[in-house]
Amino acid sequence: MTSPIRFELIKTCKQTGARLGVLHTPHGSFETPMFMPVGTLATVKTLSPEELKEMGAGVILSNTYHLWLRPGHEIIKEAGGLHSFMNWDRGILTDSGGFQVFSLSDFRKIEEEGVYFRNHLNGDKLFLSPEKAIEIQNALGSDIIMAFDECPPYPATYEYMKQSVERTSRWAERCLKAHKRPDEQGLFGIVQGGEFEGLRRQSAQDLVSLDFPGYAIGGLSVGEPKEVMNRVLEFTTPLLPVNKPRYLMGVGSPDSLIDGAIRGIDMFDCVLPTRIGRNGTVMTSQGRVVIKNAQYARDFSPLDPNCDCYTCRNYTRAYIRHLIKCDETFGIRLTSYHNVYFLIKLMEQVRQAIREDRLRDFRDEFFERYGFNKP
Numbered sequence: 072m073t074s075p076i077r078f079e080l081i082k083t084c085k086q087t088g089a090r091l092g093v094l095h096t097p098h099g100s101f102e103t104p105m106f107m108p109v110g111t112l113a114t115v116k117t118l119s120p121e122e123l124k125e126m127g128a129g130v131i132l133s134n135t136y137h138l139w140l141r142p143g144h145e146i147i148k149e150a151g152g153l154h155s156f157m158n159w160d161r162g163i164l165t166d167s168g169g170f171q172v173f174s175l176s177d178f179r180k181i182e183e184e185g186v187y188f189r190n191h192l193n194g195d196k197l198f199l200s201p202e203k204a205i206e207i208q209n210a211l212g213s214d215i216i217m218a219f220d221e222c223p224p225y226p227a228t229y230e231y232m233k234q235s236v237e238r239t240s241r242w243a244e245r246c247l248k249a250h251k252r253p254d255e256q257g258l259f260g261i262v263q264g265g266e267f268e269g270l271r272r273q274s275a276q277d278l279v280s281l282d283f284p285g286y287a288i289g290g291l292s293v294g295e296p297k298e299v300m301n302r303v304l305e306f307t308t309p310l311l312p313v314n315k316p317r318y319l320m321g322v323g324s325p326d327s328l329i330d331g332a333i334r335g336i337d338m339f340d341c342v343l344p345t346r347i348g349r350n351g352t353v354m355t356s357q358g359r360v361v362i363k364n365a366q367y368a369r370d371f372s373p374l375d376p377n378c379d380c381y382t383c384r385n386y387t388r389a390y391i392r393h394l395i396k397c398d399e400t401f402g403i404r405l406t407s408y409h410n411v412y413f414l415i416k417l418m419e420q421v422r423q424a425i426r427e428d429r430l431r432d433f434r435d436e437f438f439e440r441y442g443f444n445k446p
């Protein structure tokens with residue numbers, strides 16, 4: 072079967088092994104490594120599709136669980152699919168809903184057939200299975216859909232992780248069988264296994280044998296130390312096919328994006344830029360700035376003197392601090408715009424460093440300026 076998703080490997084950085092590529096989708100082709108802004112409920116909070124396009128966003132992410140609950144996947148299908156519903160004509164990736172079940176619902180019962188849990192909005196009993204997760208994503212019409220998996224808590228015992236990985240592999244097979252639109256939507260498998268190299272190997276082998284058009288690495292960015300994430304990536308990405316895209320789920324911060332790219336990751340998503348933007352924290356080339364701090368009350372410089380985004384070209388820290396302190400919506404629009412722009416532009420710089428075979432040098436320079444420790 073021809074996949075609607077194709078990964079083109081352009082070059083590998085001689086200094087680090089990071090990959091420069093192009094992700095070809097039914098809604099356009101986009102360079103990798105890429106950052107995908109998260110639009111949980113069919114909107115990247117406070118930003119318009121036009122603003123996302125002008126900053127260079129290619130693929131955005133929406134959450135299957137949340138859209139299933141509100142407004143319901145049938146309504147979105149009637150609207151002609153998620154692209155039409157939210158007026159976004161570039162790439163869309165939807166996750167499977169499994170992660171939200173584990174992160175939002177305090178009651179849940181995992182069975183072989185699926186997961187029983189409660190609606191986090193009204194407490195109603197719900198059931199999600201591999202088949203249901205694929206049915207919803209088929210209705211949403213996203214370009215990339217994710218297999219239904221279990222993302223175990225961190226830390227988890229080896230015994231628990233082993234039985235979870237084996238079930239996630241069986242669920243992946245069921246997802247492939249349930250997928251009704253394989254020539255329009257690329258289904259990615261999700262590698263699990265926690266911090267256990269043997270289980271990551273088992274999970275990767277199971278999924279690669281099923282020949283997915285792309286692979287996600289799950290079970291990270293769930294509270295583990297950065298060193299654990301980096302170590303898991305070091306022994307997991309080499310298990311995946313070089314000609315398929317690799318997607319690190321739920322990541323992340325500037326340092327994790329750079330370190331993930333160095334370890335062979337092509338795609339990232341995270342709520343971080345809009346989430347911290349809503350409480351007035353911004354990422355800048357000199358590190359994080361908490362704009363509410365009194366020190367910015369008379370600071371008439373831009374959020375980031377090295378940023379050329381709409382926010383930084385037109386507004387000052389003092390003005391944005393005023394808006395945030397007064398709960399003016401325009402304030403979080405400006406911080407969210409800058410933060411998403413910052414991560415999208417960071418990935419542009421990462422791609423350029425790969426072209427010039429100097430991503431390690433770029434990492435060291437960026438970490439120095441941003442204030443990250445360098446080991």
Ligand SMILES: Nc1cc(N)c2c(=O)[nH][nH]c(=O)c2c1
Pocket residue numbers: 166167168169170171220221222261288289290291292293320321322
């Ligand atoms: N950090 C993570 C974010 C996520 N959205 C997911 C997911 O959707 N599935 N599985 C995962 O392991 C996972 C991890």
Ligand SMILES: [Zn+2]
Pocket residue numbers: 374375378379380381382383384409412
């Ligand atoms: Zn800016």
